[in-house]
Amino acid sequence: MLPSQVIDVLLTPLLILIFAMVTSTFVMFLIEERTCQFAHQQFLTGISPITFYSASFIYDAILYSVICIIFLFIFIAFQWMTNHLKIVILFWFLYFVSSVPFIYAVSFLFASPSKANVLLIIWQVIVSGAALLAVFLIFMLFAIDAKVKSVLTNIFLFFLPSYAFGSAIILINTYGMILDDEKLMEWDQCGKNAILMAAFGVCSFTLFVLLQFKFVRRFMSQLWTIRRSANNNVQPVMGDLPICQ
Secondary structure: OOOHHHHHHHHHHHHHHHHHHHHHOHHHHHHHHHHOOHHHHHHHOOOOHHHHHHHHHHHHHHHHHHHHHHHHHHHHHHOOOHHHHHHHHHHHHHHHHHHHHHHHHHHHHEOOHHHHHHHHHHHHHHHHHHHHHHHHHHHHHOOOOHHHHHHHHHHHHHHOHHHHHHHHHHHHHHHOOOOOHHHHOOHHHHHHHHHHHHHHHHHHHHHHHHOOOHHHHHHHHHHOOOOOOOOOOOOOOOOOOOOEO
């Protein structure tokens, strides 16, 4: 059996990697449905975008819940953070809420499912992991003003759900033996992680909803310099947005 110290070190990157791999794959089905015109055909039959994307979101939520349940049994079996499982489950939920709406929103910018999947994994794993390491090294090696430190940390927490999720797991793992749930959820501990993850989720969902309006799609198209399609038509859902080849 691995020593507890080794488990503590490996637990956070392992969780980030697995949850990032699971959520990043959601983008592949969205792009496939759009590029093969399946979504367009569904809208022509009278199915509203709300119904279409709600069904897709529910399916992704069920798949994500299965992964969480598996991890929950593992945590209970190996007695990992069992005193704070409520907070762990809360951050599993917040990770889904913060990352999946963003994945749905950016899916319209890609034509290749595999490329979108790889880029999202880079965003969720490599960039977030680099941010965790950079923050640790910079704050340990250099004397940085407290305000600058706070602003930099909050930026990472807001734009990188994996960073916020990972740092919360580290805090729970580090201080869980001496702090109760209420203390752990204070602003200076895990509280700001939870609030900023929820805020990013709300912003991403708002962006996704706005992108359903034609005038927003036209405005977005004008901001990008990528070549427009030959017919220059406005598709029912994001068809006029430029696509990253």
